[in-house]
Amino acid sequence: MEVINIQGTDDTPNVILDKDNGKFEISGRSLPEDVNQFYQPILDWIDAYAEGGPNEETRFNFKLEYFNTASSKIILDILLKFEEIVESGKNVRIIWHYHEEEEDMLEAGEEYADIVEIPFEYEVYTD
Amino acid sequence: MPAKRISKYIRDYLNFALIKEHEKFFITVFLMVIYLVIWAGFIDFMRLPFSMKTIVKIHTTWLVWLVDFLVACVSLGAVIFINHDRNIKNKQKKELAKLKSQLESNHQVAELIRKGEYNKIMHITDHHSSLLDLAKNLMETNQKEEAVKWITKGKDIINEVLRKYRKIDELSIEIIKAIIQYTDAIQGAFYLLENDKLVSRATYAFNRQRFVKQEFEVGRGLVGQVAYEKAMIYRTEIPDDYFTVTSGLLNDVKPKSLLILPLMQEDELQGVVEVAFLQDHIPSYKLDFAEELSSMIGRTIYAQKINARTEVLLKESQEMTVTLQRNEEKLKENAREMMIAQEELEQSNELLESKIQEVENGQKRMVALLTNASEFISIYNEDQQLVFESPSVKRILGYADDENIVGMDPELMTPKGYKTINKLFEYLKQTPGGESVAQYAYLKKSGEKLFLETKGKNLLHDPAIKGIIFNTQDITERIRAEKEERMKSRMQSLSENSPDMIIRINTTGKLVYANPVVSEFMGLSIQEITKKRINDLHIDERFIEFINNVLKEIKNNEEQIIDELEIAAPEGSKIMQIKAIPEHSEDNVLESILFVAHDMTEIKMIEQEIKEKNKKISDSINYAQRIQTSILPDTSFIQRHFPRSFIFYRPKDVVSGDFPWFVKKDETFYVAAVDCTGHGVPGALLSFIGYFLLNNIVNIDDNFNAAKILDLLHEGVRTTLKQNEEGNNGRDGMDLALCKINKENKTIQYAGAHNPLYLLRKGKLIEYKGSRKGIGGKPLLKKKEKEFENHEIAYEEGDKIFIFSDGLPDQLGGERRRKYQSKRIREALTEREDLSMAHFERHFSSDFYEWMGKEKQVDDVLLIGIEL
Numbered sequence: 001m002e003v004i005n006i007q008g009t010d011d012t013p014n015v016i017l018d019k020d021n022g023k024f025e026i027s028g029r030s031l032p033e034d035v036n037q038f039y040q041p042i043l044d045w046i047d048a049y050a051e052g053g054p055n056e057e058t059r060f061n062f063k064l065e066y067f068n069t070a071s072s073k074i075i076l077d078i079l080l081k082f083e084e085i086v087e088s089g090k091n092v093r094i095i096w097h098y099h100e101e102e103e104d105m106l107e108a109g110e111e112y113a114d115i116v117e118i119p120f121e122y123e124v125y126t127d
Numbered sequence: 128m129p130a131k132r133i134s135k136y137i138r139d140y141l142n143f144a145l146i147k148e149h150e151k152f153f154i155t156v157f158l159m160v161i162y163l164v165i166w167a168g169f170i171d172f173m174r175l176p177f178s179m180k181t182i183v184k185i186h187t188t189w190l191v192w193l194v195d196f197l198v199a200c201v202s203l204g205a206v207i208f209i210n211h212d213r214n215i216k217n218k219q220k221k222e223l224a225k226l227k228s229q230l231e232s233n234h235q236v237a238e239l240i241r242k243g244e245y246n247k248i249m250h251i252t253d254h255h256s257s258l259l260d261l262a263k264n265l266m267e268t269n270q271k272e273e274a275v276k277w278i279t280k281g282k283d284i285i286n287e288v289l290r291k292y293r294k295i296d297e298l299s300i301e302i303i304k305a306i307i308q309y310t311d312a313i314q315g316a317f318y319l320l321e322n323d324k325l326v327s328r329a330t331y332a333f334n335r336q337r338f339v340k341q342e343f344e345v346g347r348g349l350v351g352q353v354a355y356e357k358a359m360i361y362r363t364e365i366p367d368d369y370f371t372v373t374s375g376l377l378n379d380v381k382p383k384s385l386l387i388l389p390l391m392q393e394d395e396l397q398g399v400v401e402v403a404f405l406q407d408h409i410p411s412y413k414l415d416f417a418e419e420l421s422s423m424i425g426r427t428i429y430a431q432k433i434n435a436r437t438e439v440l441l442k443e444s445q446e447m448t449v450t451l452q453r454n455e456e457k458l459k460e461n462a463r464e465m466m467i468a469q470e471e472l473e474q475s476n477e478l479l480e481s482k483i484q485e486v487e488n489g490q491k492r493m494v495a496l497l498t499n500a501s502e503f504i505s506i507y508n509e510d511q512q513l514v515f516e517s518p519s520v521k522r523i524l525g526y527a528d529d530e531n532i533v534g535m536d537p538e539l540m541t542p543k544g545y546k547t548i549n550k551l552f553e554y555l556k557q558t559p560g561g562e563s564v565a566q567y568a569y570l571k572k573s574g575e576k577l578f579l580e581t582k583g584k585n586l587l588h589d590p591a592i593k594g595i596i597f598n599t600q601d602i603t604e605r606i607r608a609e610k611e612e613r614m615k616s617r618m619q620s621l622s623e624n625s626p627d628m629i630i631r632i633n634t635t636g637k638l639v640y641a642n643p644v645v646s647e648f649m650g651l652s653i654q655e656i657t658k659k660r661i662n663d664l665h666i667d668e669r670f671i672e673f674i675n676n677v678l679k680e681i682k683n684n685e686e687q688i689i690d691e692l693e694i695a696a697p698e699g700s701k702i703m704q705i706k707a708i709p710e711h712s713e714d715n716v717l718e719s720i721l722f723v724a725h726d727m728t729e730i731k732m733i734e735q736e737i738k739e740k741n742k743k744i745s746d747s748i749n750y751a752q753r754i755q756t757s758i759l760p761d762t763s764f765i766q767r768h769f770p771r772s773f774i775f776y777r778p779k780d781v782v783s784g785d786f787p788w789f790v791k792k793d794e795t796f797y798v799a800a801v802d803c804t805g806h807g808v809p810g811a812l813l814s815f816i817g818y819f820l821l822n823n824i825v826n827i828d829d830n831f832n833a834a835k836i837l838d839l840l841h842e843g844v845r846t847t848l849k850q851n852e853e854g855n856n857g858r859d860g861m862d863l864a865l866c867k868i869n870k871e872n873k874t875i876q877y878a879g880a881h882n883p884l885y886l887l888r889k890g891k892l893i894e895y896k897g898s899r900k901g902i903g904g905k906p907l908l909k910k911k912e913k914e915f916e917n918h919e920i921a922y923e924e925g926d927k928i929f930i931f932s933d934g935l936p937d938q939l940g941g942e943r944r945r946k947y948q949s950k951r952i953r954e955a956l957t958e959r960e961d962l963s964m965a966h967f968e969r970h971f972s973s974d975f976y977e978w979m980g981k982e983k984q985v986d987d988v989l990l991i992g993i994e995l
Contacts, residue, residue: 070804073858
């Protein structure tokens with residue numbers, strides 16, 4: 001599979017999706033003008049990953065400083081796709097990073113963990 | 128034993144042997160007469176007749192016996208007295224004889240001491256006397272003196288040899304000869320330490336020099352052992368394999384003792400001397416002498432070595448001089464100086480020191496010349512090992528004088544350069560007398576690249592050089608100049624082929640260069656354009672004026688100017704963007720100005736088009752904003768019902784995805800802060816859907832509680848956006864906080880899709896969290912959806928409620944570019960108990976802008992505060 005490596009900007013996150021090296025990561029800020037346009041290739045990639053035989057274990061890191069409401073819906077979609085991978089018998093872990101001063105980011109992670117059947121780990125970070 | 132002693136005394140003192148026969152007779156007669164007279168007296172006294180009978184008779188009285196006894200005692204006493212006298216005389220005689228013999232022997236000893244014949248003294252006498260002790264002491268002192276004298280004399284002899292012979296070959300044989308002769312040895316050898324081996328330099332046996340070569344490694348054999356331990360060995364048992372020299376006269380005589388001593392200079396081993404003796408014992412003073420020789424000879428050898436090295440250095444410098452003669456005129460003079468110095472040196476060994484100084488000065492001069500030369504010379508042997516390199520290498524290659532580098536260090540060359548040099552070397556090795564040049568790159572210490580050119584010549588056959596000589600110089604500057612030249616010509620071709628007009632005008636206003644585009648544009652040939660003043664050209668006046676103005680301005684401030692200008696061209700009017708770049712000479716004086724004119728006509732047209740389109744879009748959005756504002760409640764509208772209330776509303780763009788919603792039905796008030804997904808136009812479109820759905824829901828029935836209203840809104844959004852249909856990945860929806868306020872029974876119903884309600888009562892904050900569920904979005908097949916929770920809250924007069932979208936807490940900013948956070952809202956609300964609604968309105972507005980600073984606004988911001 002090809003590697004997705006998108007350099008982030010002020011409005012869009014860094015995205016690394018690298019099956020061979022087992023790197024799955026979304027970090028930075030997500031408030032694109034058109035969320036669907038930005039995330040479509042990412043969703044397609046995840047679909048292909050799920051179909052083409054995913055790794056035995058996927059560790060997906062979310063380290064977002066900010067995401068708008070529209071992005072939050074997309075992140076849920078991403079998680080739902082990984083839930084299907086879990087159902088197919090592979091291991092998936094979501095590592096949810098949040099800044100020690102931002103409880104709402106932790107809460108957002110907890111809400112996702114409520115909705116999807118994927119084990120979550122919470123990693124607190126500081127400046 | 129007293130019994131024995133008594134018998135001895137009796138024997139000594141009752142010894143009648145001393146009394147002669149006739150004396151004994153006289154004494155016996157005399158005693159008899161005495162007795163008779165005494166007895167006659169007694170008989171007479173008793174008036175008895177004198178006869179035998181009476182004599183017996185009177186002996187019945189003890190008095191007579193007593194008298195008899197006394198008389199006998201007198202005679203015995205006499206005997207005792209005589210014996211005693213004799214004994215004394217005998218004793219005196221004996222002592223006299225003893226004294227006499229002592230006196231005689233002392234006299235003899237004294238006589239021998241005077242003559243210094245100590246050995247005889249020992250034979251003379253065996254009894255002890257102080258005179259004999261004195262003699263012994265004197266003898267030892269004498270022997271020591273003899274030994275010291277012997278050692279001193281020996282040292283003088285050896286010193287003389289050391290002084291006399293300067294060359295190590297002569298010195299070694301003479302030294303060993305002198306040692307052997309002086310110490311009565313029979314044979315010996317002299318070894319020098321050369322390359323960690325002891326090599327015999329001279330062997331001498333039975334008065335003749337022998338030519339035997341022997342070598343020992345340090346630690347091997349006796350000689351090696353001495354060298355290793357740096358201590359003398361003295362042995363009286365000679366190993367069977369010990370090397371001996373036959374004398375021819377004495378057949379194969381084996382020495383009985385052996386002395387091997389190291390030759391030392393300070394702690395440094397210089398060599399070893401080995402001496403063998405026929406005697407099976409070597410007196411200790413000879414050993415002492417050997418010890419003394421160790422450092423004496425060691426020092427001399429060391430000095431000799433240094434002298435020899437100096438001579439080698441001299442030779443080397445001579446050779447170097449010859450080499451350098453080929454390369455530099457200046458060095459020739461130096462070489463001559465060295466030659467002269469050389470000749471003088473050979474004339475006199477005594478002047479060696481001063482000559483060395485001279486040579487050193489010469490070398491220093493030469494080193495200075497070599498160090499500061501603009502090129503460096505390297506000589507390699509045929510194994511490509513560096514034999515010599517001139518010190519200038521360091522400065523040329525950008526290293527300090529004390530750093531250890533060589534001009535062809537593979538580590539500091541590029542792989543390509545290394546290959547080149549190897550090739551050059553191979554070629555030279557195969558071509559005696561051949562010459563060839565190569566270039567290679569070298570890394571300076573600073574990391575800069577240096578380009579070097581080296582001229583190699585094979586002089587392996589030249590006895591003075593015996594190597595391949597390389598003459599290397601730094602050609603970086605040359606290469607740079609060449610590169611610059613190439614760049615210039617490239618620039619030239621670049622400007623020749625550029626679609627822009629390029630003109631160079633000097634400070635007097637003369638055109639010195641114009642590219643083909645210029646001639647095309649002006650309709651003049653290049654020759655017509657160049658060498659003319661700008662004012663003499665028949666072109667658009669505006670262009671001439673512009674150039675003159677620019678010339679003036681740049682002469683003043685020497686800064687680049689960019690400007691746009693409309694010029695008439697053959698195919699119509701054109702907009703040109705003209706860049707005027709000041710050009711300076713090497714001494715930083717303004718020389719000319721380069722004008723680059725880029726045709727912007729098309730770009731300008733596109734820009735114009737974009738501007739127009741942009742205006743249309745923003746006009747359209749502004750219109751949309753008027754429509755959105757017209758339907759939304761503002762602060763004054765709420766204040767009609769709740770005088771102390773406010774709406775803080777800051778859309779990110781012109782139109783907004785956040786909207787306040789406020790409806791009054793009878794005595795029930797509905798208020799909501801709604802946040803639609805997205806912002807700008809798509810957000811605004813969603814906001815209309817939300818707005819009308821909410822209106823519809825509360826119009827249907829008054830009795831819906833807050834949670835029910837959210838349920839209906841949720842369904843409504845799904846239906847409206849057809850999110851229930853297959854294949855629609857609708858993610859659009861809203862988050863909101865909704866309150867239904869009943870003023871009559873003073874209750875609030877609150878329900879939230881994600882967003883909370885803050886209730887402030889007497890400065891205390893109560894937080895009601897929203898449900899973890901949003902409005903809208905396609906249903907998740909496998910998940911049972913959460914319900915919206917309904918909160919019933921009884922309120923008191925003066926309670927303040929706050930509902931808001933996430934735009935405020937999510938705003939990035941502050942010193943550390945972090946989020947504003949709900950916590951900051953809560954802290955502001957609870958800062959003091961008596962804060963008014965008006966204060967909060969002012970505070971949140973100003974605090975938001977202050978926090979945001981230069982950051983972008985991330986989302987629409989909406990905060991509604993109502994005092995009940």
